[in-house]
Amino acid sequence: MFETKLKELDPIFYPKSIAVVGASADSIKAGSLWVLTLISAGFPGTIYPVGSRGGRIADLEIFPSLRQVPGEVDLVIVAIPRQAVLELLDDCAAKNVKAVQFFTAGFSEMDAQEGGMLEKQMLERAGRGGVRIIGPNCIGIYCPEQKIPFLTGTVGEPGSVGFVSQSGGIAGKLATNGIARHIHYSKGVSFGNGIDLDASDFLQYLGADPGTRVIGAYLEGTRDGVRLFNTIKEVAGVKPLVVWKGGRTEAGAEAAMSHTGSLASSPAVWSAMLRQAGAIEVQSLEELTDTLLLLQRIDHWQGAGAAIIGGLADGGGGISVSAGDACIASGLRVPRLSPDTRKKLGTLLGEVGSILRNPVDVSQAQFRGLPTLFEAIESVTGDPSIDIILVQEDIDILLPIYSQKGLDDINDFLVNLSGGQSKPIIIVLPPGAMELERLQLEQRLLAASVPVFSSMERAATAISNADQYFSRQ
Amino acid sequence: MFETKLKELDPIFYPKSIAVVGASADSIKAGSLWVLTLISAGFPGTIYPVGSRGGRIADLEIFPSLRQVPGEVDLVIVAIPRQAVLELLDDCAAKNVKAVQFFTAGFSEMDAQEGGMLEKQMLERAGRGGVRIIGPNCIGIYCPEQKIPFLTGTVGEPGSVGFVSQSGGIAGKLATNGIARHIHYSKGVSFGNGIDLDASDFLQYLGADPGTRVIGAYLEGTRDGVRLFNTIKEVAGVKPLVVWKGGRTEAGAEAAMSHTGSLASSPAVWSAMLRQAGAIEVQSLEELTDTLLLLQRIDHWQGAGAAIIGGLADGGGGISVSAGDACIASGLRVPRLSPDTRKKLGTLLGEVGSILRNPVDVSQAQFRGLPTLFEAIESVTGDPSIDIILVQEDIDILLPIYSQKGLDDINDFLVNLSGGQSKPIIIVLPPGAMELERLQLEQRLLAASVPVFSSMERAATAISNADQYFSRQ
Numbered sequence: 001m002f003e004t005k006l007k008e009l010d011p012i013f014y015p016k017s018i019a020v021v022g023a024s025a026d027s028i029k030a031g032s033l034w035v036l037t038l039i040s041a042g043f044p045g046t047i048y049p050v051g052s053r054g055g056r057i058a059d060l061e062i063f064p065s066l067r068q069v070p071g072e073v074d075l076v077i078v079a080i081p082r083q084a085v086l087e088l089l090d091d092c093a094a095k096n097v098k099a100v101q102f103f104t105a106g107f108s109e110m111d112a113q114e115g116g117m118l119e120k121q122m123l124e125r126a127g128r129g130g131v132r133i134i135g136p137n138c139i140g141i142y143c144p145e146q147k148i149p150f151l152t153g154t155v156g157e158p159g160s161v162g163f164v165s166q167s168g169g170i171a172g173k174l175a176t177n178g179i180a181r182h183i184h185y186s187k188g189v190s191f192g193n194g195i196d197l198d199a200s201d202f203l204q205y206l207g208a209d210p211g212t213r214v215i216g217a218y219l220e221g222t223r224d225g226v227r228l229f230n231t232i233k234e235v236a237g238v239k240p241l242v243v244w245k246g247g248r249t250e251a252g253a254e255a256a257m258s259h260t261g262s263l264a265s266s267p268a269v270w271s272a273m274l275r276q277a278g279a280i281e282v283q284s285l286e287e288l289t290d291t292l293l294l295l296q297r298i299d300h301w302q303g304a305g306a307a308i309i310g311g312l313a314d315g316g317g318g319i320s321v322s323a324g325d326a327c328i329a330s331g332l333r334v335p336r337l338s339p340d341t342r343k344k345l346g347t348l349l350g351e352v353g354s355i356l357r358n359p360v361d362v363s364q365a366q367f368r369g370l371p372t373l374f375e376a377i378e379s380v381t382g383d384p385s386i387d388i389i390l391v392q393e394d395i396d397i398l399l400p401i402y403s404q405k406g407l408d409d410i411n412d413f414l415v416n417l418s419g420g421q422s423k424p425i426i427i428v429l430p431p432g433a434m435e436l437e438r439l440q441l442e443q444r445l446l447a448a449s450v451p452v453f454s455s456m457e458r459a460a461t462a463i464s465n466a467d468q469y470f471s472r473q
Numbered sequence: 474m475f476e477t478k479l480k481e482l483d484p485i486f487y488p489k490s491i492a493v494v495g496a497s498a499d500s501i502k503a504g505s506l507w508v509l510t511l512i513s514a515g516f517p518g519t520i521y522p523v524g525s526r527g528g529r530i531a532d533l534e535i536f537p538s539l540r541q542v543p544g545e546v547d548l549v550i551v552a553i554p555r556q557a558v559l560e561l562l563d564d565c566a567a568k569n570v571k572a573v574q575f576f577t578a579g580f581s582e583m584d585a586q587e588g589g590m591l592e593k594q595m596l597e598r599a600g601r602g603g604v605r606i607i608g609p610n611c612i613g614i615y616c617p618e619q620k621i622p623f624l625t626g627t628v629g630e631p632g633s634v635g636f637v638s639q640s641g642g643i644a645g646k647l648a649t650n651g652i653a654r655h656i657h658y659s660k661g662v663s664f665g666n667g668i669d670l671d672a673s674d675f676l677q678y679l680g681a682d683p684g685t686r687v688i689g690a691y692l693e694g695t696r697d698g699v700r701l702f703n704t705i706k707e708v709a710g711v712k713p714l715v716v717w718k719g720g721r722t723e724a725g726a727e728a729a730m731s732h733t734g735s736l737a738s739s740p741a742v743w744s745a746m747l748r749q750a751g752a753i754e755v756q757s758l759e760e761l762t763d764t765l766l767l768l769q770r771i772d773h774w775q776g777a778g779a780a781i782i783g784g785l786a787d788g789g790g791g792i793s794v795s796a797g798d799a800c801i802a803s804g805l806r807v808p809r810l811s812p813d814t815r816k817k818l819g820t821l822l823g824e825v826g827s828i829l830r831n832p833v834d835v836s837q838a839q840f841r842g843l844p845t846l847f848e849a850i851e852s853v854t855g856d857p858s859i860d861i862i863l864v865q866e867d868i869d870i871l872l873p874i875y876s877q878k879g880l881d882d883i884n885d886f887l888v889n890l891s892g893g894q895s896k897p898i899i900i901v902l903p904p905g906a907m908e909l910e911r912l913q914l915e916q917r918l919l920a921a922s923v924p925v926f927s928s929m930e931r932a933a934t935a936i937s938n939a940d941q942y943f944s945r946q
Contacts, residue, residue, distance in 0.1 A: 152873045153869075167794065168790070169784065169791045169793075169867075169870075171791075173869075173903065173905065176869045176905040179906045180906050218791060220794060244795075246791060247798065283802075284795070284799065284929075285795065285928070286928050310642075311642065317641070318640020318642045318643040318691060318693070318719060319646070321640065321693060321720050322719045322758065326757065329756075394646070396626075401625065430646065431650065432650060433650075433653050435653060436909075436912075439909075455758070455759050456757075457759070
């Protein structure tokens, strides 16, 4: 499927050399920032700054024009005024450039008539010269393996999640959220107005890419709905594909028109289309990120029978009640525990102050020691009706009661449990009064591949999204 | 309205002396923890530890029984086994105690028959002795003014938000979230099984309390629905009342039964009841906290015409698109800016790469300096169709471009703008790769009374909640 896309786009995501057009000795210019960002990210290929005034930037010679660059150029990043782009495309053709990525904006998104005309001319020139266009009005390629970051951004660890985004801002957030939450990307792309290579091309590429297991997408609109639908359907058939559609409302659609020149269809049409194509639809950046974080961790899906374990220390009752609500409202099952499990919990925890149903409130374990707590959690995990385990931790309560040592022991146990059997362990770690300690713990769990969410609602929504995808396969 | 409740409950929220029954020299016991927590919070009245074994805790004498306490006792906090509670209530009566708060659990929430019977007996004894009961199965009173914290918790700055919670865990989260997000409470209470004083009593008290301007509530169920409905209606008529109903689903309701012995009604019944009573219904702890944070800042409500200002630095387009979606989806209006405002923005920012509609993308200001950015924001704020201003900041993008100095200047400007005119300024500050810097900025803004939310969806939901309340008044 789409194997030709691999051959077509791999050289663009793994360029041996990049020219940045619009660089100058002045580091405040966007072109100069691109050069500096590529250097600081450690791009292993050759970087050729290009700018009419020449000079040097970060010890690199700035070539007055692309044609004067001595070596071969695979990818060109462009940050020059739009008046100069047509001539530049001729230069690209002369240099046998594979693709050119336009940071330059001010096309159809600004003025449908004049900007649209210019885009048409760009397409003609590029087509004649055998050059592919990414954008315009975009921040282009992100490829951790090849150390290609977005403008002014850092590049995260390589991984198995790919993304496409019409918007550069949201592409940038996906990249930084990935670094913050240990979502490791294979590659991503922001394609802006997408006049040549567009969502369908990049989705087909990610669908075929053996290094990509999960795909996220932010889309505002498309010029070829049928092709996009067929692409989404085919890609979602082989890999989980999570789509966030921007411009769903009138205010959003108006902004989308100004933003990437996209004509948005009605949200109902999109939702129906995505459902029919087997993709997962999400409604916010948070939900997109949450769902990718969870899917990255999933090898195979057993089902959505969730055990909710609350009250690792005192105070879990109400939290358990609302956790049950959140899971059911998101469409998860919260199955009854087997009589064996309940009996075992009763023996371990006692009846007073415990909730031995599901949600399970294990707060009484604080009076019986950590081994009892661990045994209780293991007995729930082993219950045959349970597919996935949600553990609610609250650092504001745990730290005063167990101290740092106890908190570490509890989380060591959970990390080992997560690695030691097949059911996913998901941690809910809400904000509170000890944000620094919470961030530390969150980072520790995420680094150990344990998904962490700040609320039960967010965890439940992500799980439900995954379940809807896998139960349709 | 409910003025008698003030006289009745003020002495409980402002006790001059507290006895803690169940204290011992062993600081791991819950009773001992209560004593230590009261001391470390700086409770200004007298603390009397009571425990059958006597001894000392933190330099205080432990009295063998409540009757042996030398002075008057206003409030008794109880953490002893349930077998001993009836006798204790006789002691309370003998000492003319005003109220007794039972941390002790294991009543109707565990065993409807036997536990329910015991609760009946408790009510009889307390009624005979003129003693009021809070709980059982609760963490009771929280009163920042009187330096009364929850068990093992700290006490925040006093303020104007009151809360009631059936659940101790959620009451605790409200308290810590208040400290973290600068929601300043007048007072709060967790009332557990609520066999005597219950949600209605405390809501009436907060409704009458002149120090409370806004009220939040977490409820699981009630034994007297009509009284609760009438109370909510009357209280919501004078102050914004935000209600989160736990136990909405079967899993939640089952946990609620085990938790506070509450029989939950159907969620549809609750929603209809809350709507009819003029209360604001929310669906999660996050939404409850978000809505209280916003309401705390609101003096008067102009309307829900929101201006969305995005892209303080590059990359705002897609963020603006989805922000528009989030606001409209939550029921806000995103009005067109007046021709004057649009003209002014065009002059300030130029056309290329800007979105001069609402959502406004002001990213081009980065090339024109901060005074231009500030003028652009001021012109939007001054637009007559705008009631409320949402500013999207992204530290991952702002900090590399503007450095710490520029970021400080931008936020100084926003803080001044917030204080200098009547329209609320709301900041959306999403998570990303620089969490420490983000936390610092968030704390700074919150300390200056500027509400901060981690996503546009959360901000829009809180605003919509406030708008629904005020537009019904």
